[in-house]
Amino acid sequence: MLKFATKRIGLALVIAALSVTLLFIIIHLIPGDPARTMLGPRATAEMIADLQARMGLDKTLVEQILIFFGNMLRGDLGMDIFSNRPVATIVFEQLPHTLALILSAIAWSATLGIFLGCFSAVRRNSLADRITGVLAVSFIAAPAFVIALYSLLLFAVKLKWFPAIGAGEPGDIGDIIWHLVLPSFAIGLSWVGYIARLVRASMLEIMGEGHVRTARAFGLPENWITYRYALKLAILPTVTVIGVGMGFLLSAAVFAEIVFSRPGLGKLVIDSITTRNYPVVMGSVLVSTILFVASTTLSDIVNAILDPRIRQAK
């Protein structure tokens, strides 16, 4: 297990380094000069050259990348052009809001999705299965920002059950959860459908396998076979999908944060892109990238914990 985890984490570090490099190059290719943007239209050529030198923009791309990595390892992601605060501080102020949003969305949608998937699988082709199927596909088809807008209009504006904007009073857990409900619902809903379909499909496949027949032939209770024997196998592809799904949730979180005016990484990226605040764009996208690599790695490790065949694979 330790060997598997070490290998997988090593690989993740390599992937993270490569994606950060790629990211750096892509940002570099975006038209527009950060120094010129900062100084405004009336800056002289000397002033621009001076700032470019201070920001390290006069060095070659390779040098810039190496310097960037060196700084990154020391936790330095550069300075915000406008507020002159460290980017790392800004990003880590926003990160908890996005993490809370994504993790809560994953948690509720996976729980409900797995339940609905099992529910459908054991009632295969019944009316209940068909209704669940239609619901699941509708959830998948509904874009997160549409759900966000309509749930805002219905539950916050009209019914006033939940607050419309913000992330709640810092330190007040109840209030924070209160503010989390609608955005989490909006970005998690399509995942309920997706996970329900996936779990149903893999449950049906597994319930037809020989070992389930054996379990039945030994008279094990049907609930036991479904939830302790089959689900443990059927959950494996779902874990992988949730790992990859973190990436999609990160982008869905952007919509939710805009619609609900929540602080968070998504909102930070959008704001900094519109103001051409490159260090902040770089810093927040970098953290998102690392978050994504970490979540896929974590899902691999969870799969290895659940499945001895993966764990012991040479």
Place this chain on the structure above:
Amino acid sequence: MENDILNIRDMSIHYSTPRGTLKALRHVNVSVPKGKIIGVVGESGCGKSTLISAIIRLLAPNANLASGAITFDGKDLFGLSEDEMRGLRGTDISMVFQDPMQTHNPVLTIGRQMTDIQYRDDMTMEQKTKRAVDMLTQVGIPDPAARLNQFPHEFSGGMRQRIAIAMALMARPKLLIADEPTTALDATLEVQIIKRLEELQADIGCSILFISHHLGVIAELCEEVVVMYAGEVVEQGSVREVFHSPQHPYTKALLECDPGHIKEKTRNLPTIPGEIPDLVNIPAGCAFAPRCPRVFDACHTQRPEWTRIKEGQHALCHLAGKEAVQ
């Protein structure tokens, strides 16, 4: 009757399919006496699997009992509730399946699976584990206590089949159904497994319904044999009689196809020409008629009678008992 642990009378199982009713089993009679080993032979598609599924009542949802009944240990199996039936599975009736690579759950340890099936027994975990260890020792798994913590993929096919046998016999069942338990294994392992099964059967005193298409194994292990073709029992009798003087042309053809019977060197292994009939549109008369080397007019129009040849040998053929099938 009183001596039979399992008695199948006039059983027909039909499947409803989009093409129509598939008559997988038709008027099957099989009885398994207490403490005896009965063999069932037949090629793929003859209804062996349906027969087994019917006995443990794990038939596909589209299957139904069209006629007949199964009596096990005095109980009418199709008259039991689902819970009563489940109570028999794994206690009085056990199964060993064909493919040992698919028999066990791949993400649970062998120990967990062996203790789980004892869930009905009021024993501590240590006692259940001890029983599992004892049983693994009996089927010849070395160092069983340590191996209980391993997962199925850490065992070879032969080992897994021994574990399957250990699991099936752990509850000391009255009837063991073995569905081609050695088909997936190589020849040397086959002999070992058969020997072990024979010893355990003698020890426990259970009956075995042994399904195989390996005639040599049936001859070695069983006292009586049931030959099935296209959903019917075509011949039944003691192994000695059926193997030495087969009455049904299908049995005869099957014996000729057994590589163990071929004495001369040949380039072409014998086969039975033709295919099993479509069980949705079964031909009138005898089901084997289209492939039968001794077919005559009546075979295409009249259903043959279940004919007694001599004490303990019956066949379903117009020629049965009239002349020796050459």
